[in-house]
Amino acid sequence: MAISYWRRRDRYYRLLGNKCTRCNAEYYPPVYICRRCGSESLIDAEMPGTGKILTYTILREVMSGFEGQQPIIIGIVQLDNGVKVLGQIVDTPIDALKIGCKVRTVFRKIREESSAGQIYYGYKFTVLC
Amino acid sequence: MAKVIVASVGYTRVGDHWDKSILDLAVEASKKALKPYPNIRPEVIIVGNMFSSQSSRQEHLGALLASALNLTRTPAFKVEAACASGGVAFNIAYNKIRSGEVSSALVVGVEKMRDLDTPEASLALSMAESAEYTQFIGASFLSLNAMLARLYSETYNVSRDELSAFPVIAHSNAATAEHAQFRKAISVEDVSRSPLVSDPLRLLDCAPVGDGAAAVLLASDAFDEDDGARVDVLSSKISTNIFSVYERDDMLKFDATRDAASKAFSEAGISVEDVDVLEVHDAFSVTAALSVEAMGFSREGEGAKDAAKGIYALRGRYPALTFGGLKGRGHPVGATGIYQIIELWLQLKGRGNANQVKGCRIGVAQNIGGVDTTSVVSVLARR
Amino acid sequence: MPLNNSLIPFKGWVNFGLKTPKNAAIAGYGVYIPRYRLPSVEVARIWRGGEEAPLIKKAVASLDEDITTMAVEAARRAIKMAETKELGAIFVGTETKPYAVKPTSTIVAQALNQHKVLASDLEFACKAGTEALQLILALIGSGMIESGLAIGVDTAQGRPGDDLEFTAASAAAAYILSKRDVGSIAVVEGASSYVSDTTDFWRRAGQQYPRHLSRFTGEPAYFYHIQHAVKNLFDEFGYKPSDFKYAVFHQPNPRFPVEVALRLGFNLEQIKPSLLNPYIGNPYAANSLLGLAVVLDEASPNDLILVCSFGSGAGSDALSIRVLDGVEEKRRKAQNKVRDMIEASVEIDYATYAKLRGKIVA
Known part of the structure; x- marks a missing residue:
């Protein structure tokens, strides 16, 4: 986990996806081949930091590795460039959550291996409205 | 092309098997499937399993099982396609016989889930999804389906009670199914009163965690069966979708299922109306609804509503989940696809007992891995 | 040389305090x-x-x-x-x-x-x-x-x-x-630091929580170091309290910053805008810089701001900061x-x- 996290840290820290140089389609997670035009010429592209909630859930039983964080709110957010991104939604009271709520990215701790292990950071979302 | 026959079946009850290992379970189901035909030595053994490495620290299941069955020298291997592992294993065996490469095959689906505690099982299941972008952020498989359920309910104005219809049907059928994990009927009120696990999904929207093994012995039509009603495999098709649901343009379209069903139905020469019994992948209430829509049994947005109208009940137009489905019979993930084939076999053979769909001739099984990421649709017929 | 293009009158060479760059x-x-x-x-x-x-x-x-x-x-x-x-x-x-x-x-x-x-x-x-x-x-x-x-x-x-x-x-x-x-937005005109070995608050390696000598926190620690740093800054650069529109002090509690301000000759008007302790508590290393930020949110060009931090162990940094025209835009x-x-x-x-x-x- 420590190395696979390191490999993707720019993806997680900066919401760094990619973009087709031929048709400008943008992706997060990044793709290997453009889904729209088939081009293999893609360059890294930072995603916009704001969007809106398309759907969400309050997960009350978390996976191994996330113990102590429950409940966690998870949403699928459509960013301002149209790209859909999965992420946790934080600092938001459950009754304030609605489909269509505006959100922005924040930099947060995702989880830690243990009190002696590595800490993994990444993007999450927080509600603006 | 050779015809492919489901000659015999073997299975364990789904649930807690504290006293049995993954191999114990696989051997038990295999022996039952092999027993009626001691003269058939399967020419290939294919094991469908998702996460034996997680649950049992065991891989290499093909040779492990072949050796345990005293069938060394037989080609044997495991195939994995998340919750569709069983369906995919069946598809490969079917095609090997159809092509003439072999004339018999033992297909075994097995999963040992109860050795894992709930957070560990949840992590193991999340491996069906992207480790880097779904699992990393803490989104379990349950949470993805919950988000789909919210989107589905909002988009098509589906009520809580309508969403509960599939679990109610599943449990109603499981109540009289001997191999089911939950032999207990539930009401729509039971579903809406059950604890929220990932809003809007409640505990009774979700298939349980259970151990189980299911095996089928497939043979070519050269095989001569003695008890009359023969069950033929008419077609089996696998399709795949864009990997994660949030990467898809329309998250409410199960395109892998749509594609696999349309190809499987076309090859079998059937249409939706010809189907007498239907095993759908009801891992969650919403999954069942989107599946019947993708296969054409219900119109878009009508799957759950149709279930609430009784269309998928045992005596409905398209009897579904006839022994409880994933929700009621249980969902030992790698074995599920094989349980579905076995349940169609029981129906088509007329061995359904209290769960028998009268006069059924054509059965369809749909087995999904991920959120419709892999889908296997197979058509079986009584001859 | 370093003080040639300073915004304040050249007061001659000094042998303590920090000559801050004006560029x-x-x-x-x-x-x-x-x-x-x-x-x-x-x-x-x-x-x-x-x-x-x-x-x-x-x-x-x-x-x-x-x-x-x-x-x-x-x-x-x-x-x-x-x-x-x-x-x-x-x-x-x-x-x-x-x-x-x-x-x-x-x-x-x-x-x-x-x-x-x-x-x-x-x-x-x-x-x-x-x-x-x-x-x-x-x-x-x-x-x-x-x-x-x-x-x-x-x-x-x-x-x-x-x-x-x-x-x-x-x-x-x-x-x-x-x-x-x-x-x-602003330029640091002058700076002066003062430290001594004063163990008012500490956390040993491997310990989760810090310890403190509660009675020691005020006089020999907070007040002593802040007063020295600010007085040195004044002496060195010729400031007097009335030169400053704002004064920002480290705020471990609501009382200390007010008291040290009064002792140094500031009035409540100068210190009030930066008093955040009642609303957010004491965020340690962010404390005085937050006080500066809330003042920069309302200050006008050419205003002079005094910022003085305090760190246990112990020491203070006093800074005089002149607001520039760019702040508004x-x-x-x-x-x-x-x-x-x-x-x-x-x-x-x-x-x-x-x-x-x-x-x-x-």
């Missing part, structure tokens, strides 16, 4: 205050049998926040305000590092996509933030870098039931400093005021606080 200036600032507030009455309810408590709310970081995440949030706001493309140095001043060994500054650098930087973490209890700022200033003044980022940040924690628990808070303040230009664009973050808050009870700050042993 370097604050180009942007950003703060981050976490959303949750724990009222001190809650701490009193649990640990003092509900006896009366000072009317303080302290800012509490969520369970997925630490100094790294808050530093990144504050830094991103500062960079946006400064419109800086490239940084030459990143210093993070803190005493609550999540890693005892491994720099926070490199995580911040990665998150900001800034790699050609001199990066380091600084520790000096509550004054590591003003130290970071001065080091960046010096690097720019010497010509080693064009611009840099100084952050003061802490997730301060008091042992459950300890006096410190009423106020120990979480927040971050980040400053971008660059070569002075028309967009500059930058503020207008940034649309991001400290008081907005103070207000966008949610009160929590002690149980929630215990969960968020890892005080429940599962």
Whole structure:
């Protein structure tokens, strides 16, 4: 986990996806081949930091590795460039959550291996409205 | 092309098997499937399993099982396609016989889930999804389906009670199914009163965690069966979708299922109306609804509503989940696809007992891995 | 030489204090205050049998926040305000590092996509933030870098039931400093530091919570060092209290900054705008830099601001900061005021606080 996290840290820290140089389609997670035009010429592209909630859930039983964080709110957010991104939604009271709520990215701790292990950071979302 | 026959079946009850290992379970189901035909030595053994490495620290299941069955020298291997592992294993065996490469095959689906505690099982299941972008952020498989359920309910104005219809049907059928994990009927009120696990999904929207093994012995039509009603495999098709649901343009379209069903139905020469019994992948209430829509049994947005109208009940137009489905019979993930084939076999053979769909001739099984990421649709017929 | 183009009259060579470079200036600032507030009455309810408590709310970081995440949030706001493309140095001043060994500054650098930087973490209890700022200033003044980022940040924690628990808070303040230009917000005119070996508050390696000599906190520690640093600054640069529109002091509680201000000859009008302790508590290394930020949110060009930090152990950095014309345009664009973050808050009870700050042993 420590190395696979390191490999993707720019993806997680900066919401760094990619973009087709031929048709400008943008992706997060990044793709290997453009889904729209088939081009293999893609360059890294930072995603916009704001969007809106398309759907969400309050997960009350978390996976191994996330113990102590429950409940966690998870949403699928459509960013301002149209790209859909999965992420946790934080600092938001459950009754304030609605489909269509505006959100922005924040930099947060995702989880830690243990009190002696590595800490993994990444993007999450927080509600603006 | 050779015809492919489901000659015999073997299975364990789904649930807690504290006293049995993954191999114990696989051997038990295999022996039952092999027993009626001691003269058939399967020419290939294919094991469908998702996460034996997680649950049992065991891989290499093909040779492990072949050796345990005293069938060394037989080609044997495991195939994995998340919750569709069983369906995919069946598809490969079917095609090997159809092509003439072999004339018999033992297909075994097995999963040992109860050795894992709930957070560990949840992590193991999340491996069906992207480790880097779904699992990393803490989104379990349950949470993805919950988000789909919210989107589905909002988009098509589906009520809580309508969403509960599939679990109610599943449990109603499981109540009289001997191999089911939950032999207990539930009401729509039971579903809406059950604890929220990932809003809007409640505990009774979700298939349980259970151990189980299911095996089928497939043979070519050269095989001569003695008890009359023969069950033929008419077609089996696998399709795949864009990997994660949030990467898809329309998250409410199960395109892998749509594609696999349309190809499987076309090859079998059937249409939706010809189907007498239907095993759908009801891992969650919403999954069942989107599946019947993708296969054409219900119109878009009508799957759950149709279930609430009784269309998928045992005596409905398209009897579904006839022994409880994933929700009621249980969902030992790698074995599920094989349980579905076995349940169609029981129906088509007329061995359904209290769960028998009268006069059924054509059965369809749909087995999904991920959120419709892999889908296997197979058509079986009584001859 | 260094004082030739100073904005204040040349007072002759001095043998103490710091000659700050006048070609370097604050180009942007950003703060981050976490959303949750724990009222001190809650701490009193649990640990003092509900006896009366000072009317303080302290800012509490969520369970997925630490100094790294808050530093990144504050830094991103500062960079946006400064419109800086490239940084030459990143210093993070803190005493609550999540890693005892491994720099926070490199995580911040990665998150900001800034790699050609001199990066380091600084520790000096509550004054590591003003130290970071001065080091960046010096690097720019010497010509080693064009611009840099100084952050003061802490997730301060008091042992459950300890006096410190009423106020120990979480927040971050980040400053971008660059070569002075028309967009500059403020320039540091003078600086003076004063330190001594005074053990008023400490945390031994491997310990979770700090300890303190409670009676020692005021006179020999806080007041002694702040008064010395400020007096030296005055002596060196010829300031008097009335030269300053604002005075910002380290605020461990609501009382100390007021008292030290009065002792030094300031009045309440000068100190009031920066008094944040009742609303957010004491976020240690972010403390005085937050006070500066809230003042910069309202100051006018040419205003003079005194900032004096205090760090246990002990020492103070006194800085005189002149507001420049660029402040108005930058503020207008940034649309991001400290008081907005103070207000966008949610009160929590002690149980929630215990969960968020890892005080429940599962």
